[in-house]
Amino acid sequence: xxxxxxxxxxxxxxxxxxxxxxxxxxxxxxxxxxxxxxxxxxxxxxxxxxxxxxxxxxxxxxxxxxxxxxxxxxxxxxxxxxxxxxxxxxxxxxxxxxxxxxxxxxxxxxxxxxxxxxxxxxxxxxxxxxxxxxxxxxxxxxxxxxxxxxxxxxxx
Numbered sequence: 001x002x003x004x005x006x007x008x009x010x011x012x013x014x015x016x017x018x019x020x021x022x023x024x025x026x027x028x029x030x031x032x033x034x035x036x037x038x039x040x041x042x043x044x045x046x047x048x049x050x051x052x053x054x055x056x057x058x059x060x061x062x063x064x065x066x067x068x069x070x071x072x073x074x075x076x077x078x079x080x081x082x083x084x085x086x087x088x089x090x091x092x093x094x095x096x097x098x099x100x101x102x103x104x105x106x107x108x109x110x111x112x113x114x115x116x117x118x119x120x121x122x123x124x125x126x127x128x129x130x131x132x133x134x135x136x137x138x139x140x141x142x143x144x145x146x147x148x149x150x151x152x153x154x155x156x
Contacts, residue, residue: 034092037093053066067125070123075116098152111148118137121137
């Protein structure tokens, strides 16, 4: 069986391989902000792909790839991208993180854990190909996104 890495998966592998080097020299706050903004854009793009599949012509393989990518990013250590020094500033654009991300680490950790749990479930359900089940699980995932945005993200 041939394994083909998607661009997001390859990006995650590259970031993982760079982790030992980062331990020696901490990335600049602007770089962490860029990485987290990029990670959330990957999540948004792939969530849109799953939504397009459940709302249109369903392609099991595409929905599964998108769900797997969301789960990979969700389990990739997102809270670590909200390090001290990134409370304000600019990555690709100004950060939208609320101060509560930094003052309520436990709450933010719980929100991230809820997101990862639902992302993992979406990846599992997408393997089955039941469109109704994928649609229902996508809604559950999106509830965790909204809850986190309500508590930890400033509106644009």
